[in-house]
Amino acid sequence: MEYRQLGTSTLTVSRVCLGCMSFGEPTRGDHRWTLDKDRSRPLIRHALEQGITFFDTANIYSAGSSEEILGALLKEHVPRDDVVIATKVNGRMGPGSDEAGLSRAAIMRQIDASLRRLGVDHVDLYQIHRLDPDVPIDETLEALHDVVKAGKARHIGASSMFAWQFATLLAHADRNGWARFVSMQNHLNLLYREEEREMMPLCLAEDIAVLPWSPLARGRLARPDGAETARSHEDAYAKRLYDHSREADGRVVDAVERIAADRHVPMAQVALSWLMDVAGVVSPVFGATTIAQIDDAVAAVGLRLSSEERAAVDRDYVPHAIVGIN
Numbered sequence: 001m002e003y004r005q006l007g008t009s010t011l012t013v014s015r016v017c018l019g020c021m022s023f024g025e026p027t028r029g030d031h032r033w034t035l036d037k038d039r040s041r042p043l044i045r046h047a048l049e050q051g052i053t054f055f056d057t058a059n060i061y062s063a064g065s066s067e068e069i070l071g072a073l074l075k076e077h078v079p080r081d082d083v084v085i086a087t088k089v090n091g092r093m094g095p096g097s098d099e100a101g102l103s104r105a106a107i108m109r110q111i112d113a114s115l116r117r118l119g120v121d122h123v124d125l126y127q128i129h130r131l132d133p134d135v136p137i138d139e140t141l142e143a144l145h146d147v148v149k150a151g152k153a154r155h156i157g158a159s160s161m162f163a164w165q166f167a168t169l170l171a172h173a174d175r176n177g178w179a180r181f182v183s184m185q186n187h188l189n190l191l192y193r194e195e196e197r198e199m200m201p202l203c204l205a206e207d208i209a210v211l212p213w214s215p216l217a218r219g220r221l222a223r224p225d226g227a228e229t230a231r232s233h234e235d236a237y238a239k240r241l242y243d244h245s246r247e248a249d250g251r252v253v254d255a256v257e258r259i260a261a262d263r264h265v266p267m268a269q270v271a272l273s274w275l276m277d278v279a280g281v282v283s284p285v286f287g288a289t290t291i292a293q294i295d296d297a298v299a300a301v302g303l304r305l306s307s308e309e310r311a312a313v314d315r316d317y318v319p320h321a322i323v324g325i326n
Contacts (some may be wrong), residue, residue, distance in 0.1 A: 001051025002301050004282045006084075007182040007209035009155045011124055013084050015276065016297045017054040017211060018047045019285040023069045024062020034062050035289060037069045044073040046291050050298045054084045056185075056211070056285050058129055059114050060091030071118035080120060087114050088159065090129035102132035104143040111152050126153035127185060130326060131161050137172055145178035157183035159213070160324050163198035170206060181208065185285060187324035188212040188278070190221055190256065190271055190313055191249045194320055196278075204280045212275060214324075215284035221271035222296075224257055225250040251316035259309050268293070272300035274313060 002015040023043075024034035035043070047055075055074070057066045067087060074083055089110045092100035098109045111126065126147060132140065144156045158166060158181050166184065173180050184203050188195045189212065203210050216222045253267075260267040275284050286297045305313075 001298065003053070004209075006125070006155070006282060008180070008207050009125075009182040009209075011084050011155065011182075013054040013283050014052045015283055015301045016052060016272070017056050017086075017283040017285045018044075018052050018294070018297075019213070019287045020055055020057040020066050020070050021061045022287045022289050023057075023066050025065040025069075026062075028065045029060075029062040031062060033289070034066075037072065040069050041073055041076075043288055043291065043294060044070070045077055047288075047294050048077055048083075050294060052294070052298070053082065054086070054283055056086040056125075058088035058091065058127075059093055059110055059117075060088070060129065064093065064113070064117050067114055067117035071120060075119060084124045085118065085120065086125035086127060086157070087118070087123050088127040088129035089114070090132060101135060102128055102140040102143075103135045104139050107140070107143040107147065111147050115152060122152050122154060124154045125157050125183060126155070127157035127159055127183070129159055131165060137169060138176070141169065141173050141176070141178050145173075148179040155179070155182045157181055157185060157211070159185040160187050162325065163202045166199065167202060183209040183211055183282075185211040185213055187214060188275065188281070189215050189217045190252050190274055190317070191217040192320055192323070193317055194322055200278070200280055208280075209282040210278075210280045212281060212284045215275050215286050216268055216271055220249070221253060221256055222266070222268040224267075225253040248316055248318040252313060255313045255316065259305070259312060263303075265299070265303065266292075266296050268296040269300040269303050270305070270309075270313075272297060273303040273305055274310065276300065277305065277310075 003012050006013050022034055023040040025036055026032050026034050055070055057070050089107055090102055098105035147153050156179050186195050186199055256267050256270050260270045272284060275281055288294045
């Protein structure tokens with residue numbers, strides 16, 4: 001495993017981050033395919049054994065049970081200070097006005113709830129899960145600053161938005177002397193590269209660590225074009241993200257498949273290797289429901305594509321509509 005500094009923060013993270021949406025009670029929330037605590041245990045243990053120290057979840061994942069499972073299993077296997085725990089706030093957790101969004105009341109309530117579920121006294125990275133258009137940004141930024149000052153989060157991060165919006169947040173934080181975002185968790189992979197136009201240059205200029213979500217395009221970069229799984233068949237969100245340029249996307253997937261065959265490695269390793277070589281990317285956030293998927297992510301850290309191979313996967317990309325912001 002390799003490790004990188006997370007932007008300007010004091011955190012050192014593994015080169016890949018285990019996203020924990022896959023862990024949660026199937027009876028809670030909208031994801032019936034999630035793994036309960038007993039089924040999650042071997043995956044968390046294996047990730048730690050392979051050197052993964054960075055774990056990303058959100059309060060909304062499986063109605064809070066992802067945080068509960070992650071916190072309990074990490075406590076079983078490793079000292080708190082040996083791992084970097086990231087979670088997110090914004091999604092609706094209940095009917096009250098302070099149980100969703102990025103108002104001061106919501107942030108203060110939800111950080112405490114996340115800490116209780118995780119069983120820790122602080123998180124390393126507290127991220128806003130998209131923007132909240134109904135709350136003034138200064139209210140959100142000052143509340144996040146106070147969370148950091150209170151020692152409940154070491155650093156703050158953001159997730160998908162337009163580059164101009166992120167630049168505005170950074171400017172307001174700097175002007176007021178508030179805690180600064182150290183990371184951007186955005187939508188970037190071989191089938192969706194629109195972030196390369198403005199967000200990636202902004203993050204490079206501001207020394208913001210990039211933590212791409214959906215690095216395998218909801219699994220489409222990990223299997224031949226047109227192949228389906230039980231999850232993908234029911235994944236309405238994936239259809240919103242990736243059904244807009246089907247023919248061109250298929251050519252990119254075919255290129256990944258050819259390189260993987262030539263290299264005698266799974267397709268996921270090729271797609272992740274490409275992403276980790278993008279300037280500014282510190283740690284892609286990948287999901288896993290099997291040990292093999294963790295092994296592929298770890299193996300991708302040591303895989304380097306040639307310039308010819310990168311050209312082959314670059315060649316057929318076409319511009320896409322902006323998706324994943326909301």
